[in-house]
Amino acid sequence: MKFIIDDADIEKIRELYATFAVDGVTTNPTILAKSGKQPFEVLKEIRDFIGPEAELHVQVVAADAEGMLEEAHRIRKELGINTYVKVPTTKEGLKAMKALKKDGTNVTATAIYTQMQAYLAGKAGADYAAPYVNRIDNLGANGVKTAKDIHDIFKKNGLKTEVLAASFKNSQQVLELCQYGIGASTISPDVIEGLIKNDSVTMAVSAFVKDFEELCGTGRTMKDCR
Numbered sequence: 238m239k240f241i242i243d244d245a246d247i248e249k250i251r252e253l254y255a256t257f258a259v260d261g262v263t264t265n266p267t268i269l270a271k272s273g274k275q276p277f278e279v280l281k282e283i284r285d286f287i288g289p290e291a292e293l294h295v296q297v298v299a300a301d302a303e304g305m306l307e308e309a310h311r312i313r314k315e316l317g318i319n320t321y322v323k324v325p326t327t328k329e330g331l332k333a334m335k336a337l338k339k340d341g342t343n344v345t346a347t348a349i350y351t352q353m354q355a356y357l358a359g360k361a362g363a364d365y366a367a368p369y370v371n372r373i374d375n376l377g378a379n380g381v382k383t384a385k386d387i388h389d390i391f392k393k394n395g396l397k398t399e400v401l402a403a404s405f406k407n408s409q410q411v412l413e414l415c416q417y418g419i420g421a422s423t424i425s426p427d428v429i430e431g432l433i434k435n436d437s438v439t440m441a442v443s444a445f446v447k448d449f450e451e452l453c454g455t456g457r458t459m460k461d462c463r
């Protein structure tokens with residue numbers, strides 16, 4: 238499962254890249270708005286930092302396919318070919334996806350709440366389909382199960398599209414999809430931090446340090462003990 242950051246805060250992205258093995262960055266219009274910067278200003282900063290080969294996902298906002306295609310061409314021109322154009326999985330979005338795949342653009346089908354939307358995006362040639370796990374949970378359905386179903390639909394129908402699960406709110410949702418072997422998950426910085434936060438681990442490590450210092454002296458490590 239690829240591990241992707243769902244955020245546009247360049248400082249947070251730098252911090253997370255320093256610690257975790259990250260495969261790319263996803264954004265959406267809400268995330269861009271939170272950055273407080275103009276879209277291409279912040280997106281170019283992210284692209285410069287992650288490098289030309291890394292995945293960067295950028296969403297279109299037009300309601301019609303023609304407008305989506307115009308946005309997609311600009312996104313690709315400004316941010317490079319390894320940019321995935323996120324297209325909402327509406328009727329117009331499906332039309333745009335088909336056209337974008339014809340000219341070799343990377344496409345992420347987004348705003349997916351149902352298995353059928355994902356299947357149709359897969360048929361349209363999308364590289365990724367992004368089910369919104371927690372938002373589906375909030376509707377009283379099961380977001381993790383929906384993402385697993387979509388993974389199975391792609392495999393059983395011989396579609397190359399991979400699941401890029403999004404909208405996580407806790408570690409359990411991420412873990413279940415990791416165990417299932419889906420293609421990718423994009424996760425917000427706070428949920429990423431939660432993946433490794435564990436008081437028992439902190440206490441265990443502190444106890445080891447305390448015991449070592451009692452043996453060798455305060456501040457000593459394996460670097461400078463006898």
Ligand code: G3P
Pocket residue numbers: 243264265347369371372403404405
């Ligand atoms: O881009 C989709 C995803 O980022 C939505 O996440 O947390 O707004 O439900 P959230």
